[in-house]
Amino acid sequence: MTGCCERTILVPSSLTMETRDLRARTLKVGLIARAAAVFRYDRIVIYRDPEEYDDSRFMREVLRYMDTPQYLRRLLIPRKEELRHVGILPPLRTPHHPLNSKSSALKVGEFRVGAVVESVGSDNGVWVEIGVDRPVPLVADKIKKYRPGQRLNVRIFSLDPLAAEPVDNKNIPLYWGYETEVVESLEDYLRAAKAYVVLTSRKGSVLTTDLLQEVGRLGKGDLAVVFGSPARGVDAFLSKENMERHCMINTIPHQGTETVRTEEAVFATLALINLVRLEE
Amino acid sequence: MTGCCERTILVPSSLTMETRDLRARTLKVGLIARAAAVFRYDRIVIYRDPEEYDDSRFMREVLRYMDTPQYLRRLLIPRKEELRHVGILPPLRTPHHPLNSKSSALKVGEFRVGAVVESVGSDNGVWVEIGVDRPVPLVADKIKKYRPGQRLNVRIFSLDPLAAEPVDNKNIPLYWGYETEVVESLEDYLRAAKAYVVLTSRKGSVLTTDLLQEVGRLGKGDLAVVFGSPARGVDAFLSKENMERHCMINTIPHQGTETVRTEEAVFATLALINLVRLEE
Numbered sequence: 001m002t003g004c005c006e007r008t009i010l011v012p013s014s015l016t017m018e019t020r021d022l023r024a025r026t027l028k029v030g031l032i033a034r035a036a037a038v039f040r041y042d043r044i045v046i047y048r049d050p051e052e053y054d055d056s057r058f059m060r061e062v063l064r065y066m067d068t069p070q071y072l073r074r075l076l077i078p079r080k081e082e083l084r085h086v087g088i089l090p091p092l093r094t095p096h097h098p099l100n101s102k103s104s105a106l107k108v109g110e111f112r113v114g115a116v117v118e119s120v121g122s123d124n125g126v127w128v129e130i131g132v133d134r135p136v137p138l139v140a141d142k143i144k145k146y147r148p149g150q151r152l153n154v155r156i157f158s159l160d161p162l163a164a165e166p167v168d169n170k171n172i173p174l175y176w177g178y179e180t181e182v183v184e185s186l187e188d189y190l191r192a193a194k195a196y197v198v199l200t201s202r203k204g205s206v207l208t209t210d211l212l213q214e215v216g217r218l219g220k221g222d223l224a225v226v227f228g229s230p231a232r233g234v235d236a237f238l239s240k241e242n243m244e245r246h247c248m249i250n251t252i253p254h255q256g257t258e259t260v261r262t263e264e265a266v267f268a269t270l271a272l273i274n275l276v277r278l279e280e
Numbered sequence: 281m282t283g284c285c286e287r288t289i290l291v292p293s294s295l296t297m298e299t300r301d302l303r304a305r306t307l308k309v310g311l312i313a314r315a316a317a318v319f320r321y322d323r324i325v326i327y328r329d330p331e332e333y334d335d336s337r338f339m340r341e342v343l344r345y346m347d348t349p350q351y352l353r354r355l356l357i358p359r360k361e362e363l364r365h366v367g368i369l370p371p372l373r374t375p376h377h378p379l380n381s382k383s384s385a386l387k388v389g390e391f392r393v394g395a396v397v398e399s400v401g402s403d404n405g406v407w408v409e410i411g412v413d414r415p416v417p418l419v420a421d422k423i424k425k426y427r428p429g430q431r432l433n434v435r436i437f438s439l440d441p442l443a444a445e446p447v448d449n450k451n452i453p454l455y456w457g458y459e460t461e462v463v464e465s466l467e468d469y470l471r472a473a474k475a476y477v478v479l480t481s482r483k484g485s486v487l488t489t490d491l492l493q494e495v496g497r498l499g500k501g502d503l504a505v506v507f508g509s510p511a512r513g514v515d516a517f518l519s520k521e522n523m524e525r526h527c528m529i530n531t532i533p534h535q536g537t538e539t540v541r542t543e544e545a546v547f548a549t550l551a552l553i554n555l556v557r558l559e560e
Binding site for chain 1: 298299301303304307311314315317318319320368370372373374375455487488489492493531532533534535536537538539540541544547548549550551552554555556
């Protein structure tokens with residue numbers, strides 16, 4: 001999160017419909033997470049595909065697992081049968097996933113994702129696990145609002161004594177991972193969206209450098225990039241009225257294959273948008 | 281193959297070094313094949329990484345398996361333990377992978393990948409398996425040069441009687457898959473290459489639309505795009521002299537993750553080049 005604007009990817013709950021193999025499904029969702037992180041997107045929205053297999057629960061779990069720093073996974077993510085192949089997922093290796101370290105190596109001003117491990121105990125304090133050798137006490141105004149198991153971002157406040165303070169996502173000048181959300185209807189979501197919306201579809205306008213530069217200009221603020229399902233293009237999920245409000249682009253013109261998989265289209269499209277967002 | 285020019289991707293033999301899981305390795309190689317097909321590349325060259333685990337044999341087998349039409353796999357690809365997870369690979373769905381069909385549905389002029397099933401038999405003829413209900417006789421000048429098990433491209437020559445003629449790759453006006461090759465040294469390969477070479481590296485020049493348009497202009501003919509290994513950038517494989525001859529580009533500037541995986545970089549980079557190749 002760089003403060004100024006939010007970048008969102010929207011994918012259907014039927015993303016994984018083509019394979020029943022749990023490992024392949026896990027890896028497929030993992031690629032969406034990787035794409036979001038590589039291109040610094042702040043939010044992954046899973047919209048419900050009413051006609052196909054709904055895998056949103058599994059997708060959300062894998063996406064949240066991947067966004068959670070390794071040192072907090074045992075604390076924050078319950079063991080589930082569905083997550084048995086997460087070991088083969090590539091790590092994100094983002095700034096919010098530092099390697100475990102010693103508390104003596106911390107620096108004042110350093111940001112960490114933490115989880116409350118003890119709250120309002122005998123010493124009336126809140127302690128936060130941040131991936132160092134011991135939990136760190138929290139310095140905060142309203143200490144009572146924190147409950148054990150809660151995830152929160154902190155900033156190292158002082159070293160001696162070691163203490164951390166809560167910090168808002170918006171005030172962290174680094175890419176800080178993505179949030180995951182499931183929405184019932186793409187139609188309703190886009191109708192309410194304030195972001196500049198790019199619909200990706202084979203039926204869209206062929207992307208040119210001119211068109212891409214326009215996307216870079218118009219998508220400078222909040223940006224939402226929408227991908228269709230393996231079975232149906234984005235147009236199948238939207239009313240004509242909603243379709244006309246947004247630009248629909250074919251980001252892989254002259255494709256050599258009959259179909260392009262969603263995870264492939266995500267990498268291709270975000271790479272193209274990345275080119276022009278940096279120039280604006 | 282569109283006749284005019286050849287597009288090549290170069291990846292290291294250490295592509296899969298980060299995972300021992302055979303399914304994950306299979307899928308990783310599968311993504312390279314998918315990228316080649318989606319963006320219509322004619323050749324995948326695996327160059328030897330002398331310092332890391334050499335997986336070129338496995339990579340070549342998976343790549344060749346994927347490029348072989350389904351109806352020829354049993355005939356052309358021996359069963360191997362290493363290929364036990366190929367079932368989870370996505371199909372290419374390219375024009376050279378038609379679904380099996382009836383011979384009565386064939387059209388004169390149609391192209392097919394075939395395999396010789398019988399050669400210079402009692403009838404002195406050559407028969408080719410092309411994925412229809414029965415092998416088709418071949419019409420060719422020098423019938424003796426064909427041996428059973430040989431792969432060859434054919435064109436339907438006549439329907440009654442049904443016959444096919446051999447055809448050169450270059451004369452097929454459709455994307456016709458890729459060839460796979462293993463080379464000992466990237467340095468030597470690039471020194472001899474006549475293609476316009478793009479080296480991709482985090483250390484390269486930040487890609488801009490101007491630079492991308494230049495790549496499109498200079499890479500209009502033969503084009504070779506080189507990717508580094510998970511452990512080392514392309515510069516580690518090349519002499520200073522060779523490096524200076526080619527342009528080195530960072531196609532994913534401002535990446536949110538510490539590393540970008542080769543298969544991710546391949547999709548991103550080929551999508552960017554695809555944008556400008558079409559405009560020239």
